[in-house]
Amino acid sequence: MTVEKKQSITQFGLTNLQEELDYLISIKRKEVIARIKSSRCFGLIENTDYETAREDQAFVESRISAIEAIIRNAVIIEPPKLDSQIVQIGSTVTIQEIPDGELETYTIVGSAEADPLEGRISNDSPIAQQVLGKQVGKQVIVKIPNGKITFQIMSIS
Secondary structure (H helix, E strand, O other): OOOOEEEEEOOOHHHHHHHHHHHHHHHHHHHEEEEHHHHOOOOOOOHHHHHHHHHHHHHHHHHHHHHHHHHOOOOOOOOOOOOOOOOOOEEEEEEEOOOOOEEEEEEEEOOOHOOOOHHHHOOOHHHHHOOOOOEOOOOOEEEEEEEEEEEEEEOOO
């Protein structure tokens, strides 16, 4: 028996995953099954519609399993206290590259709901690992593939 890793997630992220799971089970799964049945009418040899539908089915079933595992192992991240002066999971932190970089703002979330393009980074990411537990004004060094970057924590909310 394998031990599944606990997944840190916000209530918002958990709700979104539950909605995605409901959609996949109640709608997408049925659509894919219907496509498989209708494509069988044309035979199974060199039937690209059938093969595509089977690939889609594998993807949907895999995603359903993954979401179920996340939900089963979810640990809800409590929103940080408003007066918090320390970066924690759930915090929104603004950092600036030293000496003269642009300001970047990230919300630190669990890996299941991370989306760097939307400003949500995983608590397992290199930046999050360095800023967690730190205060405004602190400088942190983040290792990247071609060296290191120094950031200063500008604000926490």
